[in-house]
Amino acid sequence: MSRDFKVISGSGMQxxxxxxxxxxxxxxxxxxxxxxxxxxxxxxxxxxWREMKGKVTDATLVLPGAEKGFKPGCGWPEFLERLxxxxxxxxxxxxxxxxxx
Numbered sequence: 131m132s133r134d135f136k137v138i139s140g141s142g143m144q145x146x147x148x149x150x151x152x153x154x155x156x157x158x159x160x161x162x163x164x165x166x167x168x169x170x171x172x173x174x175x176x177x178x179w180r181e182m183k184g185k186v187t188d189a190t191l192v193l194p195g196a197e198k199g200f201k202p203g204c205g206w207p208e209f210l211e212r213l214x215x216x217x218x219x220x221x222x223x224x225x226x227x228x229x230x231x
Contacts, residue, residue: 164223171219174212181209 151159181203185196202209 167223174216178212
């Protein structure tokens, strides 16, 4: 069960209402935020995997043509930026899930 309380602050005595979330609401919020973060991470992973299409198989075998040297179609800077973004999403999800509720 959530509870509402009022906070009065500032020289103008501004009033705002805040809620204290129940455990169930906190868990639902955790699930929602984690889902969004992991959706973003999966989008990045899919873009990286598309770059490798035709160079590797779904079983992750490297095809003979790719052994000569992999060069992403988007260019190395963008490819590496996507890898870094994927790491960032996964790090954030891990830290978020470790928070105390």
